[in-house]
Amino acid sequence: DAKTTQPTSMDCAEGRAANLPCNHSTISGNEYVYWYRQIHSQGPQYIIHGLKNNETNEMASLIITEDRKSSTLILPHATLRDTAVYYCIVGFVQGGKLIFGQGTELSVKP
């Protein structure tokens, strides 16, 4: 079973920040939080990952709570091309299978 829970869907206005929450209350000490997104009929695309510190790259920022039981993916200026299903997954960085939850369907609207 997936170790994460996410809202089923969210809307965001184009140009505004999209904040996607994820709960992972059973995460173990060595597990990372990974975020991927999937645009229709394509393979998932890596966005960002982190262990306990907040992370930022050219695509997004990842905020992980101090107790590591939840996190938020932030797309700072959402565009229409960010419309996709976003998956939050926990797993070990050295390998092993990744189990997908249901994800959040983000719709960015003009």
Next chain:
Amino acid sequence: GAVVSQHPSWVICKSGTSVKIECRSLDFQATTMFWYRQFPKQSLMLMATSNEGSKATYEQGVEKDKFLINHASLTLSTLTVTSAHPEDSSFYICSARTGRAFFGQGTRLTVV
């Protein structure tokens, strides 16, 4: 970044025939690859873990005799759907990890 390539992107086959899907890690070696299946409007479901040089590990409920997995080299894993039926029509996705996971572009299988 690392690339995982899947072939073919789509395939249509007749019921009762077998279909082979290839997954290649193009610029890194992968002792382990993963195969997922995705039905419309659903999430990715892990089918099996492909292990180079040994037997694949199948998830509960996945028929190992129907979904044959071969991982003959460090850069290639294949999934063969044997005696395909319309209910096997789905989107199949492979993945390999070097730290983070990289995913193929997926294969749309339609069984008619």
